[in-house]
Amino acid sequence: MCSMQAGILHADLDAFYASVEQRDRPELRGRAMAVGGGVILAASYEARAFGVRTAMNIRAARALCPHLISVAPRMEAYTEASRAVFAIFDDTTPLVEPISVDEAFLDVAGMRRLAGPPDLIAQHLRERVAAEVGLAISVGVARTKFLAKVASGVCKPDGLLVVDPTREMEFLHPLPVQRLWGVGAKTAEKLRGYGITTVGEVATLEPGRLSNLVGKAAGGHLHALAHNRDPRPVVSGKRRSSIGSQQALGPKRRSFADHEATLLGLVDRVARRLRAGERVGRTVTLRFRFGDFVRDTRSHTLAEATASTSTFFDAAHDLLVARKAEIAGRGLTLLGFTISNLSSATAVQLALTFDKRDRPELDRTLDSVRDRFGSSSIGRATLLGRSTGLSVPLLPDPGTGSAVTGFR
DNA sequence: TCTGGGGTCCTAGGACCC
DNA sequence: TCTGGGGTCCTAGGACCC
Numbered sequence: 308m309c310s311m312q313a314g315i316l317h318a319d320l321d322a323f324y325a326s327v328e329q330r331d332r333p334e335l336r337g338r339a340m341a342v343g344g345g346v347i348l349a350a351s352y353e354a355r356a357f358g359v360r361t362a363m364n365i366r367a368a369r370a371l372c373p374h375l376i377s378v379a380p381r382m383e384a385y386t387e388a389s390r391a392v393f394a395i396f397d398d399t400t401p402l403v404e405p406i407s408v409d410e411a412f413l414d415v416a417g418m419r420r421l422a423g424p425p426d427l428i429a430q431h432l433r434e435r436v437a438a439e440v441g442l443a444i445s446v447g448v449a450r451t452k453f454l455a456k457v458a459s460g461v462c463k464p465d466g467l468l469v470v471d472p473t474r475e476m477e478f479l480h481p482l483p484v485q486r487l488w489g490v491g492a493k494t495a496e497k498l499r500g501y502g503i504t505t506v507g508e509v510a511t512l513e514p515g516r517l518s519n520l521v522g523k524a525a526g527g528h529l530h531a532l533a534h535n536r537d538p539r540p541v542v543s544g545k546r547r548s549s550i551g552s553q554q555a556l557g558p559k560r561r562s563f564a565d566h567e568a569t570l571l572g573l574v575d576r577v578a579r580r581l582r583a584g585e586r587v588g589r590t591v592t593l594r595f596r597f598g599d600f601v602r603d604t605r606s607h608t609l610a611e612a613t614a615s616t617s618t619f620f621d622a623a624h625d626l627l628v629a630r631k632a633e634i635a636g637r638g639l640t641l642l643g644f645t646i647s648n649l650s651s652a653t654a655v656q657l658a659l660t661f662d663k664r665d666r667p668e669l670d671r672t673l674d675s676v677r678d679r680f681g682s683s684s685i686g687r688a689t690l691l692g693r694s695t696g697l698s699v700p701l702l703p704d705p706g707t708g709s710a711v712t713g714f715r
Numbered sequence: 716t717c718t719g720g721g722g723t724c725c726t727a728g729g730a731c732c733c
Numbered sequence: 734t735c736t737g738g739g740g741t742c743c744t745a746g747g748a749c750c751c
Contacts, residue, residue, distance in 0.1 A: 323751090346719045349751095360716080361751080367716045407722080407751050489724090491749045524725060525748090553720060590743085600718065606744060640718085 313472055314416025315541060316429050317447045317455035320392065320436075321464040323409040324349035327388050328378050330441045340376040341368060345555075348380055352464055391440045399432055404541045410459075412452055414541035426469045433467060451537035454479065457486050475535050480507030487532050494521055509533040550584075551645030552576045553594060560638055563631060567624065573644040574623055578616040581646060587612035588646035591619055593626040598638030605629070612650055619646065 320326065324342040329335045329351060339354040341347045347368055350359040357372035369375055389408040396403045399422075402414035415428045422428050429446040436444045443465040447458025450472045457479065462468035470478050484490050484498055484506060497520060503509060509517070510533035518526030531537065552573045570593075581588060592606040605626045609618065623644055627634075 319751095343719080348719070362719070363716055364718065370716090409751075489749065493748065522726080522748095547722080549722070551721070555719060558717095592744095596718085602746090604745065608743060641720095643720085645722090 312416060312425075313448050313450045313469060314414060314425055315449055315452055315455045316413040316415055316425065316432070317449075317452070317459045318396065318411055318413060318429075318432060319445050319447075319456075319459045319463070320409040321443045321445055322349055322351055322355075323388075323442075324380060324385055325351040325354075326442050327384055328381075331384065332378075335376065335378070338376055339372050339374060340378065341365075342378055342380050344377075344379060347377075388440060388442065392436055392442065392444070395432065395435050395439065399428065401543065402541045403543050404545065412455065412541045426467070429467055429469070433465075450475070451535055452539055452541065453488060453532050453537040454535055456488070457482065460486065476507075476510075479533075479535060480505065480510060482506045484509055487529055489525060489528055489532075494525070497521060506533050546586075546649075547584075548649055549645055549647035550577055550580055550586075550588070550649070551592070551594075551643060553641060553643030555596075555641050556639060558598075558640065563634070566627065566634065566639060566642060569642050570623055570627055570644065571620060573642065574620045575616055577644055577646055578614055578619055581614045581649075582652075585652040586649050587614045587652050588650075589613075589648040590646065591622045591626070592643075592645040592647065593623055594641070594643030594645065595630065595634075595639060596641035597634075598640055600640065602641075608648065612648070614652060619644075 325340060328340065328342055329338075335351075337353065339351060339357060339359070341350040341354050341359060343349070343365065345365060347359060347361055347363045347365065349361060350363075350368075354368075354372055354375055357375075359368045359372050359375060365377060368377075385408065392409075393403070393405065393411065396411055396413055400413050400415050400418055402417075404412040406412065413432075415422070415425050418428060419425075422431075425448050429448050433444055433446055436442055445459045445463045445466045447455040447460070447462060447468050447470070449455040449458050449470040454470050454475060458468040458470050459466075461482075482505065483495075484504060485495050487506060487509065490498070498504070498509070501520065503512070509529055512530070514527060514530040517530050520526065521529065554569055554573060556569070589612045590606055590608045592604055595603045595605075597603070607622050607626060609622060613619070
């Protein structure tokens with residue numbers, strides 16, 4: 308078997324929230340409808356035909372589509388549907404990389420003997436999701452993650468598109484630049500200024516020139532994607548790296564005490580989710596959006612990771628108080644709280660410092676650590692600087708979770 | 716299009732360390 | 734005492750995605 312095989316699937320549920328509502332409420336089927344209160348979270352394809360889009364305010368949406376039906380979101384129903392679909396993904400291949408609630412990459416290259424070629428696996432996946440969960444899912448199949456994602460986007464809704472590895476450029480190059488991952492409104496506008504509107508045109512640019520236009524990393528990235536160079540593997544078992552919550556406050560002026568109460572609610576929500584996931588975090592970020600809709604952030608990193616509501620609140624409150632006068636002057640229309648720098652709640656970091664001549668003592672110490680926490684506990688050992696010491700972060704048994712400090 | 720809520724990744728300067 | 738190279742962490746901000 309040659310290596311030029313299309314073995315990566317990108318599976319993406321169509322108009323996810325809206326489709327769940329149409330599934331559960333037959334009277335909504337075939338109708339222009341949307342999920343959301345003040346703002347559209349998801350629009351059915353019937354509504355999209357009128358120009359209704361995600362993030363559009365409901366009044367603007369009604370101006371485009373007067374008979375639009377809007378329904379309140381039911382997050383539990385979407386979470387449940389997502390779980391059911393991911394169970395089918397996991398049943399399809401062990402290599403599943405979630406991207407969001409409604410999409411994932413699946414590597415099925417190694418499943419040929421068991422389950423057949425990728426296009427057949429993709430078709431079975433679509434049939435199972437339709438039959439068992441009652442939702443339409445589009446699947447792109449290609450040799451790289453990037454191209455699989457482009458393919459699923461192009462074949463929506465309820466489509467299946469396999470990109471033949473011998474005809475990749477034929478497929479890719481006529482597409483608009485916005486299809487490239489990382490090209491949004493700003494970058495597309497910038498490129499348009501230089502007469503570049505298609506992926507093919509990006510591909511002909513020198514990498515150096517592209518980097519001058521959009522920045523070093525983005526330039527290299529775009530150049531690679533335009534040539535379908537995307538070596539990233541499908542990685543399962545990834546964990547979230549930040550958790551946050553935010554609240555829009557509307558145009559009404561509020562007292563500082565109101566903002567403090569809002570903050571407490573946000574911190575409590577995030578800290579609960581953190582504890583439920585058995586995780587701790589160190590960096591507290593406050594997100595502001597002022598009366599003029601200008602956004603800003605302030606962050607603070609704690610000395611130690613925690614999941615304590617009061618510790619988070621104290622740190623976040625300091626950041627809020629520091630901007631009290633500014634908030635009073637400009638008004639605040641959104642407050643957000645995010646905790647990042649996450650680690651497992653049971654992780655223990657143990658720093659060992661040894662004289663480089665005393666290797667036997669180091670080995671004895673590592674043995675005792677293995678005895679106490681198990682051989683899988685030592686995650687990584689790195690030489691520091693000019694071989695002056697060793698730093699050994701470890702993960703003990705999830706059961707013990709005890710912190711070991713001052714070990715020497 | 717008068718503006719949600721959840722995330723990710725990258726850049727760049729400064730502090731600090733060896 | 735001065736200077737340089739190499740590295741990490743922190744903070745702020747920008748762009749992007751679903």
